[in-house]
Structures are given as C-alpha cells and as structure tokens.
Amino acid sequence: MPTTTRAAVLWEVGGDWIIEDVELDDPKEGDVLVKMVVAGMCHSDEHSVTGDLPLGLPVIGGHEGAGIVEAVGPGVKSLAVGDHVSMSFIPSCGRCKSCVSGKGYLCDEGGKLFDVGMMSDGRIAHTCKGEPIARYAQLGTFSEHILVSENSLIKVEPDLPMHAVALVSCGVATGFGSATERAGTKPGETVAVVGIGGIGINAVQGAKAAGASRIIAIDPVEFKREKAMELGATHTFESMEAAQAEVPGLTWGDMCDRVILSPGVVTGDMIAPALGLTSKGGTLVVTGLASMAAMDVQMNLFMLSMMNQEVKGTIFGSMNPRHQIPKLLSMYREGNLKLDELVTTRYKLDDVNEGYKAMREGTNIRGVIEFS
Template structure:
C-alpha cells in the first residue's frame, strides 16, 4: 500500500514528507493506521547526529493508532484494536522482561538498525530505497508496520491524541521520579529541563508526595507551565537554584535531582550534584550526544556524601503495565495529559513543529493524522 511519511535522508537536513510504499505485515508484525504522534526531542537527535542511527529513516517513536491487519502468529491483536507503541519493544521472554525490566528488553539492542526484527524492511521510498524506522516504529507516518512486541493494547475509549504521549515522554518522565529516583513523601526534588519529559517528572514527583518540586529551566514559559503540573518553586538555572534550594531546604538540599534537558551536557553534572543532598540521587534521563565521553564531576563529593548518579531509560518502567495504569490516572484526573499538548500539527508541518520546539514554544507538539 502507499502512505505518507516524514523521512530523514541525512543529518542536519529537514524532514522530507513523501509518499512511500508499505509492505504487508510479516510474521509477528502488525499494520497500524496512526492517529497521532508526539514530537519528542529524541527525533531531533537523529537530525543533529547525536543518535547515530542508520539513515535514511522514518522518524517518530511516540504514536498511537488502530490495528488494520495482523501477520501470521499474532494471536492477541486483531483489526480494530487500539494500541500505543512502546518506544522500547518488550518481548516478554528475555531475562530483562521476565524480571520486570521491560524497558531493557533485549530487542532494544537492534533499535539503531531501524529494521524489523528479522533484519528486513517493510517501508520503501518511491525509488525503492529501504527505509529505517526510529525505534522500529516510524510514527511520523499515516501508516506503519511494527513488531507485536512494540504494541500495548489500550481501551478504545482512550483518546489516541493523548494516549500517544505515553509511548515515550509521559512514562519516561513519570517513571524517572517514581521508579528511578524513588521519590518519597516529603522529598525535595529538582527537575532540570521542563519539556515533555521534565513536565511528567514533575507530575510523578507530585503523585509520589514530594513536598518541594523545583522546576529549573531558562525559558519563562516552561517555568510557568511547570507550576501547572505541580512544581512548587522555579529557577532559571542550576546556579540560580543553588542558594534558593539551600535556603528553602534549611541547608539539606534536594533529595532527588532529575536531569531532563533537551540535550544532556556532562559539564553540568557537578552542578547537579551540588544541588543534591547527602545520600541523594541524580537521575540522568536526558540523552547525551553519543560522542560525549567526559563529565565534570567531583568524585570526592560522590564518595564523602554518598551521592548516587543513576541512568534511566523509559523511566525504568514496565510499559505493558504502566501505560494502561497512567491512562487510568488520566481518566481520574490524577495526571494531566491535555496540558502537555501545546500545539498540534499535520504531518506536512513536521519541520515547523520542530522549529517551535527549538524555539522553546512547546511542552509537546503532536502530529494529528485524522
């Protein structure tokens, strides 16, 4: 079948919206008509080359839609089912999945190749060139074929233009607070960088019972939005936050510091640790450039104050359990998905949407296909 998709042909180029040829789903695969896709900063990392995935590639990894066709061997999905894609597939059989760490599924090892699990492509450009898929998904398209391991079935009443955000940003941010940071009632929490992930780290910290939630971002609009999601205090920079948190915490500092900047920067890690209390924890959620191999950090501070630095992928969550759970919390007005969507775009406006992200205008832009 023919459909439309946004393709990145080379680094530092714009997305090219083109008609493509899409093959039927193979064994263990599913054809999905997408309703919406979030515009995550991770796709910008493809453009800048910070994530060196194979090109050409169809972007997008935060999507939701309706199943149109299933391949051989797919027994638990059928046409008409509504699904959210998890940007890390979860096979349910590997050691990580079977021990409750679906975010570290062994299938994640092939994400950078951008192909189906069997190594072949279902997506082809008009000239016949095989196209890769961001995170084996390619949600910047009207239709896509994905492996069943990437699909999480959801209730048909859930709005797909909100559910799509659970494929990455919401779970990643919320889980960074609840699971990776292990925020506890009464904690002081600092979230550094207020975009689609940082806003949800704030929501997670609020639900976990933090008494102070500091939103740190240079853009005033984002600091103001952070207050809507549950932040109690704001600062424009790590340097500005240091004396403020010191005073507000009576010198104890932040129990948890969660790094959710658009682009990670190893040179600021020492400043993040300076905000951190004794036995406190810094959670590194934001993506750093693949070529960055150094970080500015006082290891003496780490040792003498027993501070921790931990990484977190997909919020250290289990998407098959957590995506339905968070949709239930949204239905009960305990988390806000509506406020995350700053502006919607058509697929043809994908470059406009990413320019708005670069300009700091969006918490999350969403591509709407219907």
C-alpha cells in the same frame, strides 16, 4: 498487496523532514499494520537531525504515537483488527531475561531498535525511492501507516482520547518514571527537575504523585517554568546556579533528595552542578540524552563518595511498558495525571518542521501530529 503511505523522512544530518511516499511490505509473522491517529513530537527525534544520535539514514521519524490496527500477520496473539494501540519505543517480548525478571524496559529486542530490517525477522520491509529505509526506534510514527512488531504495541481502551494514548508512549512514561521509579521519590522529599520539556514536565507530575513536598523546576524559558507551576512545581529557577543559591534556604541546608536531569541535550559539564543541588545520600537521575560520542563528565569524585550520593541513568523511566502505559492512562481517566494540558500545538504531517522549530524556540511543551 504492499501499502503506500506518506511519511516524514530524514535523508541527511542537518536536513529537514521531507514528506515522501513509502512502500510498506505486507505483515508477516509477528507483524502488525497500524493506521496512525496521533504522533507525539519528542525531542529525541531531533537528535537524529543534529547528529547527536547517528542513525542509519534515511529514516522515518517518530517513536511516540497512537493508532488503530488495520491488519495482523500470522502468529499475532495480543491484537486484532480494530484494536486501539499505544506505541512503545521499548519493545517487550515477555521472554528474555530482562522481561521475565521485571525489567521489560531493558528487553533484549531493544538491541534491534535501529536496524533497517524488521524487528520480527530482519527483512527489509520499508522502501522509499527504491532505497531501504529505517524507522526511528523500529516505529517511525511520523507516517500515515506503520508496519511494526507486535512487541512494540500495547492494546488500550478504545474510548481514550488518542492524544493521551500517544503521549504516554514515551515522554510521559519516561519523565514520570524518572521521579517515581528510578529516583524513588518518597513523600515529603524535595525534588528538583532540570529541563522542563516533554519529559521534565512529567517528572514534575511524577514527583507530585509520589508526595514530594517541594518540587523545584529549573529551565531558562519562562513559559516552561509557568507550565511547571500549573502541573505541580512549588518553586522555579532559570538555572542550576540560581537554584544553588536559594535551595539551602528552602530546605534548611539539606538540598534536594532527588534531582532529575532532563534537558534537551545533556552535556558532561551539567553533572557537577546537578550533584551540587543533590543532598547528602541523595540521588541524581540522568534522563536526558547526550551525544553518543560524549565521553567526558565533570564531577568531584571525592565529594561523590563523601556525600554518599548516587548517579543513575534511566530509559523509559525504568518502567515496564505493558504494565505502566495502561496504569498511566488509568490515572489520566481518574483525573490524577494531566495529559490534555501537555499538548501545546497540533500539527498536520506536512507541518512537522514547523513543530520542531517551535520546540527549538521553547514555545512547545509537546507538539502532536494529528492524522485525518
């Protein structure tokens, strides 16, 4: 029998998330029905509200979360009823060229992330008020139940706190991997992180784990700078311009070996000052999302060549979800990764708009929705 669930739905750009009753199909081949326990409130969902990421609407929000398997469809092999799972907004099929070459974060199934139909077979399996409804990144974790592909779920140990399991499914992995994997931070280096939100704060943790000697956190919000110091930053500045004036003195003129650009919204005029913080032979990693329509970037191409610098993009921190999500949770269990400290406020599903208001005002590092 189809399942009726309550979910936060966005009907129009600029609108609020509206709590609606949504009809879910039964699990078919490769599908899994999950009862949600915790959903993380990531800034990426805000991009669908502002229109920077023009999704097909209506859409159920949320792509970061943890839950418990309630039912599985035919052919599901890696999961069983009762399993605790972390969601991965990057699916991992294990068969495509990217997956078998060790780049699961570029899985071909990612091309289906914003389709209305199911990832497994393309059918319409979610409806609201008689209309087909999409799910953010084929997940839609702002919902009491979700119907998703097995490829988007990773089994975790059942004794782990569900807020930790939720956080590693997007923001923690993306930020941590930006510093460790994509930037390639080495012991003793200087790393700057621009934008200390749910991703940037974990780039700070990644830089610390990689052995960086100086970790410079840059954000206009004092609360976020203070939080960065608690989780591993050694210096903070309110802007890239302020950092530009002081970093030469901290590094004997060398500047930063690695710079992670992770503000809420990346704009083209941020690249030049970020490269200004980057050393000769250094690496700039652009982690934050820009508007899909943005085409213009300001940078000095002569200096890019003469300084032998790199500019890299990244998705999911260039980490493989099936390997890295359990690894990050193991680090948390051993006390080497701070996750409890990331949760600023806990909300009910009905308070989702309050949580995003706090995020916009800069008073949340990470809000989470807890389902009863």
